[in-house]
Amino acid sequence: MTLQIPFQNSYGTLPDRFYTRQTAEPVRAPELLAFNEGLAADLGITAGLPEEMAQVFGGNKVPEGADPLAQIYAGHQFGGFSPQLGDGRALLLGEVLKTNGQRVDIQMKGSGRTPYSRNGDGRAWLGPVLREYLLSEAFHALGIPTTRALAAVATGERVQRETGLPGAVLTRVASSHIRVGTFQYFYARRDLEGLQALYDYTRDRHYPQAETPHDLLRAVIARQIKLVVQWMGVGFIHGVMNTDNTTLSGETIDFGPAAFMDKFHPVTVYSSIDHQGRYSYDNQVNIICWNMAQLASCLVPLMSDGDAAVAAFTEIVNTMPEQIRTEWLRAFGQKIGIASATTEDEPLIGDLLRLMTQQEADFTNTFRALSEDAEIKNVSDPAAFAVWRARWRQRIAAEDAPQDLMCRVNPAVIPRNHRVEHMITAAVDGDMEPFHRLMRVLSKPYALAVADADLTAPPQPNEVVKATFCGT
Incomplete structure (x- = not known):
């Protein structure tokens, strides 16, 4: 059987200054490590033999119908603007239509x-490839908008980071790779024609109901707010919420220094390069407002009256904090069994989070224990939780099946940092079984088999991951 991918290439119809056409650099000995058969079926892809798929997804063979290109964009990275970034180690092979008609x-x-590429080598090593594969598919299973993983291929070559490491290539699927930074690239150059072409393409592809740039901004903001609150609801910290990592589609993209919290603390940071805590857990809601303000600035030149546009876009962005508060209250209310929380429920939620912070309670296990009406373990003062639990039980007494609701929104298992690191270490040594086990268990995060209960355990002191890293 031959690999068949029903490619379309609409992005390649945009002006040449949007990208550079080129093919991948061949690798020495590609080996297929993972292939997402379910996703492939949804994309209308016919799988081939492993050897053929390794050649294609390793970059040695251009599949029929593909039109490989590297996209250009700019972006604010930790608040500093870089006027030209772009795909330094990635190639868009093309697009396909899913079975539901969505273009990806x-x-x-x-x-x-x-x-x-600037000073980069354009390559990836095995660890970040398997990390993104695992985390993106875990996100999909959690019901959080995300890019997805189609294939992972070992290259048979070494890449140099702090030391020589095994190389790999990830093939991922996204609703698109249009970023806030893509708009910033054309805005920074005062390229109104390019900006208009990008706006038209983005609107037609993602927001066909948007009649004006105002409509598009509101729609993007709504998706971003829901996305970031969903991250917070599972204790996730993206780590690099730069504008070039904020997609117009509202999907999670790039899982380099991304991490899930073990012990809850609102200012938790894992990224080794986030020295100021810009992208800490609790600051993610502020950063998404900042990123949307950058997008709003890029849309101003598309309006005939610039001054009026600035005022209108500013007003739209300024509504974000209240929208975030509403969405956060809804999400965290459900996490404690309240289907439609009101502002009167905020103290109950806030007091729980304060207790969790003070007692270094495990984020995932605490909410899951409440879901199952079980004991909250590994806390220094169980009596304080008992007092809170009495208030909580009184509040949810009037709710309809609150425990069922909680079990639907509070996962039993997440890709814990130490488990991910164990998986990567094993894979480097040639053992892919921990990867496949995590993939299997994380595909059903709300229903955990007894045999897999060990994956819910927080790290031992010698297993704690204190910093996560970008793959470059």
Whole structure:
């Protein structure tokens, strides 16, 4: 059987200054490590033999119908503006239509240098590839909008980071790779024609109901707010919420220094490069407002009256904090069994989070224990939780099946940092079984088999992951 991908290439119809066409750099000995058969079926892809798929997804063979290109964009990175970034180690192979008619991108990551690589080698090593594969598919199972993983291929080559490491290529699927930074690239150059073309393309692809840039901004904001609150609801910290990592589609993208909290603390940071805590757990809601303000600035030149546009866009962005508060209250209310929480419920939620912070309670296990009406373990003062629990039980007494609701929104298992690191270490040694086990268990995060209960355990002191890293 031959690999068949029903490619379309609409992004390649945009002007040449949006991208550079090129093929991947070949690798020495590609080996298929993982292939997402369920996703492939949804994309209308016919799988081939492993050897053929390794050649294609490793970058040695351009599949029929593909039109490989590296996209250009700019972006604010930790608040500092870089006027030109772009796909420094990625290639958009093309697009396909899912069985539901949605257009999605297929992109290779780690496929070699492009004109936008700057000082990078264009490659990826095995750890970040398997990490993104695992986390993105876990996100999908959690019901959080995300890019997805189609294939992972070992290259048979070494890449140099702090030391020589095994190379790999990830093939991922996204609703698109249009970023706030893509708009910033054309805005920074006062390229009104390019900005208009990008706006038209984005609107037609993602927000066909948007009649004006105001409509598009409101729609993007709504998706971003829901996304970031969903992150917070599972204790997730993205780690690099730069504008070039904020998609117009409202999907989670790039899982380099991303991490799930074990012990809850609102200012938790894992990213090794986030020295100021810009992208800490609790500051993610502020950063998404900041990122949306950058997008709003890019839309101003598309309006005939600039001054009026600035005022209108500013008003739209300024509504975000209250929208976030409403969405956060809804999400965290459900996490404690309240279907439609009101502002009167905020003290109950806030007091729980304060207790969790003071007693270093495990984020995931605490909410799951409440879901199952079980004991909250590994806390220093169980009596304080008992007092809170009495208030909580009184509040949810009038709710309809609150425990059922909680079990639907509070996962039993997440990709814990130490488990991910164990998986990567094993894979480097040639053992893919921990990867496959995590993939299997995380595909059903709300229903955990007794045999897999060990995956819910917080790390031992010698297993704690204190910092996570970008793959570059």
